[in-house]
Amino acid sequence: MNAILIYLLKVIAIQAVFYLIYTLIFHKSGRHSINRFYLIFTLAIGFLIPFMSIPKFQSYEPYLEVDKPIWYELSDLAEFSNTEAELIPVERINQSDFTTELIVAGISLISLLFLMKLIYSHFELIRLKRQSKEISKNGHRIYCSQIESPFSYFKSIFIPKSLLDSTSFDTIMEHELVHVKKLHSIDRVLMEVILSIFWFNPLLYLFRNRLIETHEFQADAEVIALQQDPIAYQEILFQQINAQKVISSANYFKLNTIKTRIKMMNKNQKLSKWHYLFILPLMVFLIFSFSSREGEEFVAPLKNDVSDVFDYVVNLSDSYTPSIFPLKDAEGVKLTASFGKRIHPILQVERMHEGIDLKTYKGNPVLATADGIVVEAGIINEISWGKIIRISHNGIFETVYAHLSDIEVKSGDKVKRGDIIGKAGTTGESTGPHLHYEVKELNKGFLNPVDFINDFDFKRYTSIEKKDIIKLGKPNQKLKVVIDPGHGGRDQGIVSSNLSESEIALMVANQVFENFKSSDEVEITLTRDKDELLSLKDRVSKSEGADLFISLHMELHEDEEEEMMTAIYNYQSEHSAASQYFGELLSKEFEEINRKFKVGYTEGNYVLKNAMSPAVLYNIGYFSNSESERYLNSEKGMKEIAQELSDAIMASKY
Structure with missing residues (x-):
């Protein structure tokens, strides 16, 4: 749930910056086609920037090698536990977080209702077509009915019967034809779909209003350029001032933007196209500020199809947060070294143990504890860690699995939570089969892996019980x-x-x-x-x-x-x-x-x-x-x- 919240906050922040720049600089630039592209592009890129990764192109710093001092007598000393407890995994019966699931279900239900409303509006248009009189004029299909305001929807143009024989008919037709030719309905439908899903994002409503406004600016400009009579066109706008819209995704001749549109019509000077180059440094700034931090990781490239992109966009869940026990077979597993300060097994120095050690049999399948990309797989430091796997989880978390006997993934592989990535073993500096498991949040550092294991509890046996x-x-x-x-x-x-x-x-x-x-x-x-x-x-x-x-x-x-x-x-x-x-x-x-x-x-x-x-x-x-x-x-x-x-x-x- 935290990953979703962080993602949504990043999206809102990015879109807020883009919207602010548009309002301050580009809103009344007179470059309607560029502004239309700007609004659509920045809206989309706002959803994608948090998924972008900035690789740090340098070699990895190896894990610290430990040489055995010659004075050290107990050369086969294993690892010290920093607790007085023996921890044994016990399967957790109640794993679900009811509150979280209820919130997600509520948000999803509202999104579904909005989508159903959008679909219903499409069927409303179909019904309106059937109830309207279809005529062909100047090669275009026009639907005349008892509506209050003219509008277009894809290739269909709807005109009130009262306007069919009026002097303003040709002007209104020219306006609606611009909407049809420029495919404005595609923008509107996509915007409504996004707004139905992310209805809780306040920036989307502002983007929608600006996009509608830009469509009207563009249509107004082309009609005036064709007729060369802006005063007559403005009078026609005032004639439609009391009309009301009924379909959310349709392009109406008159919206609540009359005053702004008239001001735009009378604006003579356009902003230079070179001003739009300001977007480039802004993009770089936002990418560096809000993209995922891969640190020293290798970032696997996307494939040549849309499946990767689709996976990234739709998989906005907690799947990137480590949450399961890292071994497939938990029976007989013991936590033999805890997270925290301990005496180093070789140097006899009190140092931070950045993970946990799970004693198990050789060959016990090791599981990826969250979705991610394998950034290391192999023998990184044979003396200390043996065979090791390191996985990046969307640039937020990182997990490490060390002392493995076998590795079943390679660098760059995408893994899902629960996938078998290797087998527990005793490679490297280890005196018995076990798994060393670490969890790191890139912005905070190493965290206690026990806190991330949601499918098992650890029963504690204290000295008093013994x-x-x-x-x-x-x-x-x-x-x-x-x-x-x-x-x-x-x-x-x-x-x-x-x-x-x-x-x-x-x-x-x-x-x-x-x-x-x-x-x-x-x-x-x-x-x-x-x-x-x-x-x-x-x-x-x-x-x-x-x-x-x-x-x-x-x-x-x-x-x-x-x-x-x-x-x-x-x-x-x-x-x-x-x-x-x-x-x-x-x-x-x-x-x-x-x-x-x-x-x-x-x-x-x-x-x-x-x-x-x-x-x-x-x-x-x-x-x-x-x-x-x-x-x-x-x-x-x-x-x-x-x-x-x-x-x-x-x-x-x-």
């Missing part, structure tokens, strides 16, 4: 937790200005051990309690029989301002739900003391992948941030981290 389902440990038994201080021995990990990663991780782990040393509810086991190096296999073996496995690490960050903590779990593990649940509990504990925290997932990492219990990799901070480094190296910081970790462990049991 708490009723997931409980770590066994009833009436101690919760067995294994804490794994990362690195050790000759592998010190990242070294700060004071302590190393392995030293801080061990101190935090020992503090958690001390917190539960006398507990009857939680039993803590450390994979190492001194500075020694263990193999990954030995570390993971300690998870057997455990209820929870926590691996402690620190990181560096390219952004020195970053001080985020993260908890990562393996989403392909049989323990993924419990692992994610604990990560969320950990996030909640630290957010309560105003520490930034994100929960993410991976399908790799040896420890998380091979753990025999729910497991998380907990990054407790960044040495690259000076404040975070001081916090991690301080006794207060290590005790606070250990305490919040202990609180999360206790919360997981209840």
Whole structure:
């Protein structure tokens, strides 16, 4: 509905500019034939300019490539969700907007009534012909009847019987013959059809009046040029001043323009034809102001037939607004990364995620979510995006579909909403089959695609709901937790200005051990309690029989301002739900003391992948941030981290 409203407002604005220029400059120019063309052309072009596209002829800027830093240990980390919720599509039962449909139906009904009235007026003329006396005079068919005013309709001329033998008959005939020869009835009928459909556009009524006026100016000028007696002609006009019209699309000898017509007859000087060249810069200005903005897109040319033009003109609907789920098979699909800020999976930098990620199986058909033109299709950036499709939707919206396994369209193809354009896959920088989907409004930027999916809702499962389902440990038994201080021995990990990663991780782990040393509810086991190096296999073996496995690490960050903590779990593990649940509990504990925290997932990492219990990799901070480094190296910081970790462990049991 928004697209229709924007289109109509553009049309009215364009036509208002053209009408204003006509009234100020060309109205009384004396160039009636040119003015007739101007009115018809500008009326039509006003409807078409919003469909025009201005391509930006330059190469596309590729999507940002991401190189993996050599220090990055979790090379197969996937994408982080910026919410605590797992979103699952649920089919929406009530999809229709009753109010919108009612408004559209009301407008359409009124348009239909106006069209029926126009058709009825045509049959009125047929009936009038049958009731009239047909005569032939000077080779023309004339219909004489009991009408009040003479008029013409295409090749038919209707004359009141009272005028048949009057002295003004020949003059009136000459006037009506001009209407017939100049095909003015075609202009009138087309104008009435347009006005019947777009009856709510106030500019159309003004255009109609000016067009009728121009027809009369043109007929008056030719009759005066033929008879060379303007005074006698004006007297005949005054004789018809009380006549009334009855048919809307007919050309009447007398309309409510007598005064203006007489002034035009007595105007001697005509405006130079060169003044009409002003239309060219005006056209350029309006096209650049109101045409579609394609940005960096390729604009497909129209075909050599009228089908494309017809499609553009009649398809004035919301078909260009993305509105459906982009995958054909929604069963089992999960939204694994939301729109908004998140931790970048490779750089570990908080960045804007400009779309959503929908986890699905490889080969799930991908659908165009609105009508449009394919502007990119192929491998644009193999490392980051793999196979990608980008579609422009009438220069208003743009959608992107990335990591595809197959592409079934090519650049320049026109697609309809619901058309299959490709298949979901795992090409590019992806660790599992999914679809990355973006929606962009060219005037506003990237928008949340979830807000545009009208045929599905997303049911949210929060941590509170999971708490009723997931409980770590066994009833009436101690919760067995294994804490794994990362690195050790000759592998010190990242070294700060004071302590190393392995030293801080061990101190935090020992503090958690001390917190539960006398507990009857939680039993803590450390994979190492001194500075020694263990193999990954030995570390993971300690998870057997455990209820929870926590691996402690620190990181560096390219952004020195970053001080985020993260908890990562393996989403392909049989323990993924419990692992994610604990990560969320950990996030909640630290957010309560105003520490930034994100929960993410991976399908790799040896420890998380091979753990025999729910497991998380907990990054407790960044040495690259000076404040975070001081916090991690301080006794207060290590005790606070250990305490919040202990609180999360206790919360997981209840």
